[in-house]
Amino acid sequence: MLIDKWWKGDQSVTQSTQRPNIVFIFADDWGRYANAYAKFEGPDSINALIETPNFNRVVDEGAIFTNAHVPVPSCTPCRSSILSGTYFWETGLGAILEGGRWDESIPTYPLILEEKGYHIGYTYKVWSPGIAEDAPHGGYRAKYEPSGNKWREFSIEATKLVPEMGVEAAKEVLYDETRRNFASFLEDVPEGDPFCYWWGPVNTHRVWEKGSGKDLWGLDPDKLKGKMPDFLPDVHEIREDFNDYLGEAQAVDAGIGIILEELDNIGELDNTLIVISGDHGIPGFPRSKANLYDIGTQVTLAARWPQNIQPGKVIHEFVNLMNLAPTFLEAAGETPPDQMVESLLPLMTASTSGESSFGSGYVITGRERHVALSQQDGKPYPSRAIRTQDYLYIRNFAPDRWPSGHPGELIDPNIVDPEKMAELGAFRGMRSSVYHDLDGGPTKEWLLTNRSKPDVKPKFDLCFGKRPAEELYDLKSDPDYLINVAGDPEYSETVKELSSKLLKTLQDRNDPRLEGENCKFEHPPFAGPVEAKWYEERYSQIEDRKRRARANSSKHLKSQ
Known part of the structure; x- marks a missing residue:
């Protein structure tokens, strides 16, 4: 096959005359949990307990990133940032979760690639919740889900089938769903055209x-005993909850294997740039999702592209997932729009560690509103952070608010009765009537029920209590970010330096948060009650999606 080369800055990218396919595997709420990371963490790490052979294969045949972070640890704004290649605060109402709307004037990498001749498509989740769902990747017209989405609740659906057919056969039913969904996309790709596909398990x-x-x-x-972060009580109920999440991570890995296998079957595996990651950390555990600590922002990231990415490459530079949009465009031979951030392509394709000048040794993360009524007045919990090799500095712009949401009735420490917890909705489903920004589940239930016990209260207060305007953690001695040293005179210069670097980025990228009381994120429609119209549109959107799914499934079955 003929080989061409084009130049991006000072980096040469080798590529066949057929443009590369782009496959992005992006799992919901998947933090930095994959066995390949045990190599860097040691045999006593959580990642040493799990098996992710397919992620590990991509790492062995490509590159692994050890310091990858999301721009914001909340589904919709994170995805807004990644699809547009910009900071989340630059995406209009895409910067919030509940009440989010996509601005179709914002360029996104899938739609740019479609204009340039790529066939685009996705399965499961791309951009949601929001109006209109998955719009940055073509909306419903680009959705390939004829075999359904029982993968959404993998363990629940598989468990239903186990009595009838056993564990492995039950899992195979769900594997087949992903295989058929992906196959339906591949069958639609016009002969000779490159494709851009997103697999988004939830x-x-x-x-x-x-x-x-x-x-x-x-x-x-x-086996998780002694391995979870120190701010979590090391009890069986919480270990089991964490363990169940790790099982779901292994299911994601099985899906990765299916995508790799199908690409290999059609002879496109080695002409495809494959990137794998997740949109933020573990849900239902405090200080994680919707928080700017590592457990909330640090994620898996690996990439495979033969002839361009050296096998076994380890990338320690700090990277932000919003850098992926320009990376995909440059890999396809396209010039990213000016507003996009820096591409990772030179870093991925550099033959030596010193060959790329990517980055500045840190990443900037942040958050605005997650769940609409987390604060009683519908306001956000606004924060920005800078993470370097040794430090995590967080600026909380409204320290008078509750970081995990208002405690509601549980502000009374004497309310501990489990039946009362259920009445308050503390652990029924994903949303709760208290501490809204923390998803419900066994861990939240246990923490709320036991929060007043002497051995639990310090950890509960650390996780759920109000936080000061500035936080600084010396990660060399405090890897679980337990001790805030922002007020320690010994660290005053560090605070000053990191605060200055953070402020410069916010100024350079016109972050509205710097506008004080005039900040748009403090006013409707970014804050306050979400309009009923939004919920009506979202409900209508969900019902329409179900109707289309039923119709497509019926059509797919008839064609077999």
Whole structure:
């Protein structure tokens, strides 16, 4: 096959005359949980307990990133940022979750590639919740889900089938769903055209089957003893909850294997840039999702592209997932729009570690509103952070607000009765009537029920209590970010330096948060009650999606 080369800055990219396919595997709520990371963490790490052979294969045949972070640890704004290649605060109402709307004037990498001749498509989740769902990737016209989406609740659906057919056969039913969905996309690609595909499983988002980590995947929850972050009580109930999540991560890995296999079957595996990651950390655990600590922002990231990415490459530079949009465009031979951030392509394709000048040794993350009524007045919990090799500095712009949401009735420490917890909705489903920004589940239930006990209260207060305007953690001595040293005179110069770097980025990228009381994120439609119209449109959108799914499934079955 003929080989061409084009130049991006000072980096040469080798590519066949057929433009590369782009496949992005992006799991909901999947933090930095893959066995390949145990190599960097040691045998006592959580990642040493799980098996992710397909992610590991991509790492062995491509590159792994050890310091990858999301721009914002909340589904919709994170995805807004990644699809547009900009900071989340630059995406209009895409910067919030509940009440989010996509601005179709914002360029996104899938739609740019479509204009340039790529066939685009996706399965499961791309951009949601929001209006209009998945719009940055073509909306419903680009959706390929004829075999359904039972993968959404993998452990729940598999568990239903186990009595009838056994564990492995039950999982195969769901594997076949992903295989058929992907095959339906591949069948639609015009001969000779490159394609851009997004596989977005959501099973790592709650809810999942209690005990499924052990029952479906053979993971022992009590092997997590002594391995979870120190701010979590090390009790069986929380270990089991974490363990069940790790089982869902192994399901994602099985899906990765299916995508790789199908690409290989059609002879396109080695002409495809494959990138794998997740949109933020573990849900239902405090200080994670919707928080700017590592457990909330740090994620898996690996890439495979033979002839361009050296096998076994390890990339330690700090990267932000919003850098992926320009990366995909440059890999396809296209010039990213001026507003996009820096591409990762030179870093990925550099033959030596010193060959690329990417980055500045840190990443900037942030958040605005997650759940609309998390604060009683519908306001956000606004924060920005800078993460370097040794430090995490967080600026909380409204320290008078509750970081995990208002406690509601549970502001009274004497309310601990489990039945009362259920009445308050503290652990029924994903949303709760208290601490709204923390998804419901066994961990939240246990923490709320036991929050007043002497050995639990310090950890509960650390996780759920109000936070000061500035936080600084010395990660060399405090990897679990337990001790805030922002007020320690010994660290005053560090605070000044990191605050200055953070402020410069916010100024350079016109972050509205710097406008004080005039900040748009403090006013409707970014804050306050979400209009009823938004919920009506979202409900109508969901019902329309179900109707189309039924019609497509029926059509697909008739064609077989």
